[in-house]
Amino acid sequence: MSSNIVLGANQYGKAEVRLVKITRDTDRHEIEDLNVTSQLRGDLEAIHTVGDNAHCVPTDTQKNTVYAFARDGVGAPEDFLLRLGKHFVDDFDWITGGRWAAQKYTWDRIVVDGNEHDHSFVRGGTETRTAVLTIDEGVPTMISGLEDLAVLKSTASEFHGFPVDKYTTLAETRDRILATSVTARWCYNTTDLAFDDVFADVRRILLEVFATKYSLGLQHSLYAMGEAVLQAHPEIDEIRFSMPNLHHFLVDLTPFDLDNPGEVFYAADRPYGLIEAAVRRDDAPDSAAAWAGVAGFC
Numbered sequence: 032m033s034s035n036i037v038l039g040a041n042q043y044g045k046a047e048v049r050l051v052k053i054t055r056d057t058d059r060h061e062i063e064d065l066n067v068t069s070q071l072r073g074d075l076e077a078i079h080t081v082g083d084n085a086h087c088v089p090t091d092t093q094k095n096t097v098y099a100f101a102r103d104g105v106g107a108p109e110d111f112l113l114r115l116g117k118h119f120v121d122d123f124d125w126i127t128g129g130r131w132a133a134q135k136y137t138w139d140r141i142v143v144d145g146n147e148h149d150h151s152f153v154r155g156g157t158e159t160r161t162a163v164l165t166i167d168e169g170v171p172t173m174i175s176g177l178e179d180l181a182v183l184k185s186t187a188s189e190f191h192g193f194p195v196d197k198y199t200t201l202a203e204t205r206d207r208i209l210a211t212s213v214t215a216r217w218c219y220n221t222t223d224l225a226f227d228d229v230f231a232d233v234r235r236i237l238l239e240v241f242a243t244k245y246s247l248g249l250q251h252s253l254y255a256m257g258e259a260v261l262q263a264h265p266e267i268d269e270i271r272f273s274m275p276n277l278h279h280f281l282v283d284l285t286p287f288d289l290d291n292p293g294e295v296f297y298a299a300d301r302p303y304g305l306i307e308a309a310v311r312r313d314d315a316p317d318s319a320a321a322w323a324g325v326a327g328f329c
């Protein structure tokens with residue numbers, strides 16, 4: 032028995048191009064801080080099989096294109112990725128698609144004497160905004176999201192009713208801290224959107240529902256957050272979450288003759304529960320190919 036050996040799925044490009052764009056038309060500067068990845072797909076066979084680089088737009092060129100495009104402004108990361116993707120697919124006949132991804136870091140203005148400073152900024156925590164554009168046979172699919180949005184509520188969270196076997200030691204609780212670091216990604220059914228506005232509203236909904244939904248488990252909170260996003264945004268077909276349950280254990284203060292009515296906790300860093308789920312419209316078209324380019328979800 033003999034088999035042919037062939038090239039399988041492939042893509043290539045420059046990963047993690049760190050881009051900082053300062054807009055300085057006035058004394059009040061703006062900062063945009065991104066990490067951009069560009070990967071091309073198409074007729075790339077000869078590059079691999081015989082070392083013919085006629086179709087090999089260098090990864091260095093892809094990096095340069097990111098910086099050159101930024102000279103005209105970045106804007107919503109999704110719009111920047113759409114510009115990049117369109118450029119590579121339109122300008123090189125053999126490029127039929129690809130994957131373009133961005134993380135955007137948050138900077139806030141430093142406040143001096145009650146006033147926001149014009150050109151000094153402070154990193155706004157760990158949260159990053161994300162976008163992944165996949166173009167497949169000319170069809171763009173955008174998956175936006177956020178990573179590491181750390182949230183905590185100090186009550187209005189219970190966990191009970193779970194099965195008990197001989198290994199169960201967890202006590203039921205009617206009042207606990209619920210803390211997580213939300214990573215969420217959502218898939219749009221169009222790319223004709225005011226991406227900044229939608230992002231801000233999805234983020235608002237995630238925070239509001241986490242805060243106000245009386246939680247019977249992190250899974251319960253997650254689903255409510257996803258459901259609310261889909262109810263408010265018909266342009267979103269599916270939202271996926273990866274949420275660690277960041278456990279806070281009540282410290283036993285009885286050795287010190289002290290009570291502890293839910294006030295002093297040990298914040299464990301590991302292990303942590305890891306809750307992952309997708310919330311989707313049951314009639315949405317299959318977007319598995321676009322999700323395949325987004326790591327880290329079930």
Ligand SMILES: O=c1[nH]c(=O)c2[nH]c(=O)[nH]c2[nH]1
Pocket residue numbers: 190201247248249250276304
């Ligand atoms: O919200 C929770 N979900 C779980 O699945 C779980 N499991 C656990 O031990 N604690 C919790 N909390």
